[in-house]
Amino acid sequence: MKSVIHKRKLQDFAGSSVVHMVGGISAFVGAWAMGPRIGRFDNHTGKPIEIRGHSIPFASLGGFILVFGFFAFNGSSQGSISNPGDGSAIAVAVTNSVLAASGGAFTTMLMNKTKFFGDQKWSYLTALNGCLTGMVAICAGCNQFRTYIAFITGILGGVSYMCFTWLVLKLRIDDPLDAAAVHFGGGFVGVLSVPFFSHRYGIVYHWNLKSAYHLAWQLAGGASIFAWVATLSFILFFSLKKLHILRVPFEYELKGLDIPKHGETAYPSEAYGHGWGEKGDTLVGLVRDATKTCLKVMGPNEVRINIAERARPGESPEVDAIRNTKNGQVNKGFNRSDDDAATCGPMTSHL
Template identity: 35%
Template sequence: MQTGFCMLTAGSVRTKNVMNVLLKNMLDCCTGAIVFFLFGYAFAHGEESNRFIGYSQFALTRFDNFSHAVFFFRWTLSAASTTVVSGAIAERATFYAYLIYSVCISGFLYPVISHGVWDVNGWLSAHRPDPVLGIGMIDFGGSAVVHMSAGLCGFLGTLIIGPRIGRFDSNGKPVAIAGHSASLVVLGTLLLCTGAFGFNAGSMLHVATRADHELFGGRNIVLSTGESVLVSPTMTVSRCLVTTLLGAAMSALVGLVISKWVLKVFDLIFICNCLLGGLVSITAGCATLEPYAAMCVGGFSAVVYFLGSRLVLRIRVDDPVDASAVHFGCGLWGVLAVGLFSSERLQAGAGFPVTHFGLVHGGDWALLGCQVIGMASVIGSVTATCVPLFLLLRAFGILRVSAEQEEKGID
């Protein structure tokens, strides 16, 4: 996964900054691992916790009865989250800015969001005894927790740091800055796809483990139709593979049509981003969407990406890897889409409550409401953390490299 992000960003930047980008990507991974180990995990999923944050098991102490593999899996998500940001502010941020925000995100912001949505004690969790609106938020693989938060953080970063020199001409018209290697971008995209299948399927494990098998022990859930459905992690993992595949595929195909009809050219990088956007948007609902719904969600995510990336350019924000549009835009759509399309029967199979489900399948507004609350809370908490952080970094003059250095390249 990290390998994928690394290649993707490396291919998207100019030759003069390749080494720098590779170095930063590798190090945010390492910093994140240490920070997440020391306190991030404790904040996110420590055994003792209130609704908003955990406060035990710092540095994995008293961690015996629990699988370290879960820590490892959660770290990969945390690392993904940090790395998305690096793409957005590539080619102009300083090394120190990078280290500092890596620590903040891996050590605090990401854990708190993750706790709220994914921990059984989290305030938005669907697995609480008393979930919000009777259902809680469904973000199976992390469209909100991982992608929206990372994409928004990247957007705010690039907004505050300002565009690269020469990205907009004197009239404010964008000037394309081509990356140095399309092969690397595609290699990165394909590695990310492989990773995404692992993430979405693996999320079952991590839900299942945390819930101490209470939720999953061969239990049956009775639907509103009277039908009884077996809670089956295995079946859910299989479904995730299929929905993820269909979502990503539809997104790339719709992207192809947009590219041909609107952009009048087959734009490889554009279609790669559509593919990624499809993966991002299907992540929230991969366990609870029917295949047809996965295709709808994926297909529309290409439109979301297209509009999002236009909008970002219109407001003269320079995001070299389009992280805002891909991760924030498509992630947001994915979160809302669950409220529309989530299927009662599949929610039962994945161990979620079934009292409320997607509007399209005849459910009420409670699930969509929860998704909106979750979306708003992610936007709020990221903004409240990142804006002061990046402004402080700018105030201290350690956010951006000097203009000469930027012209010369940071390598």
């Protein structure tokens, strides 16, 4: 029995644990220490309020870059390509990565269509994150899984992504990129998939003492990584928070970091405005005016800001807010009184 134990060790071919679990745990602790963005959760109900990203096409481009990067990352984990059998091992790793990505994307897209896990929409961004989670999950065993097992591993990764995303929101932790769900959730599935699905010694194929020991080693390795990374991340992020250097000032967060931190804007101010010095009926100007009024009434620790919730077909709520304010109409969130001063909306966000 002693010799059996000594021969067992943590199996992780391409970094489900040492790369992705580490990143996911760090992201979770960092988001916890940072606190949610302004307006991310309703203070009365605790329900999350969507803060839309900058550009879905740009997110798509980044996602596809990551997908192709995974092919190189997982394949190159073989360490060489000149020895006998290297080519076959790399081919298996890349093929399994594609299948796991497909399983993850397919699963998350279907689950998001349900009422319990999603908004009953065919969400591209959810499918993209599910695709990445599937590739994270396959990393540990991409060199030894059968092709159908790779697809199943991707499905399990997609399920873990949806469950972790739901849990993080329930805890009122704001993780804008779902890094914890993608990397920790997918990485943990990958670590546990090897002792179950490996055709060499997996429990599904060989239920014996060796496979049981292998499962124990995987659990011990995953628990060790979790404890080590969570402890160090907690010390790091909460020390930065205690020193008041973890989060930017309130005004920077509301208006953006381009001007005060970088001295330049990503887009022409004439087209979008950046909030630092412009006047006029732009959305940023409305946010600035509403912020000043709310700060006078409520103080710096509680500011009520709510962007319009309704819009014309094909028009974003932001554009609708600007249009209705220009027309002098009362719109939920940004309202203008007779003296044209912005007043606070009904929703509250605490810093």
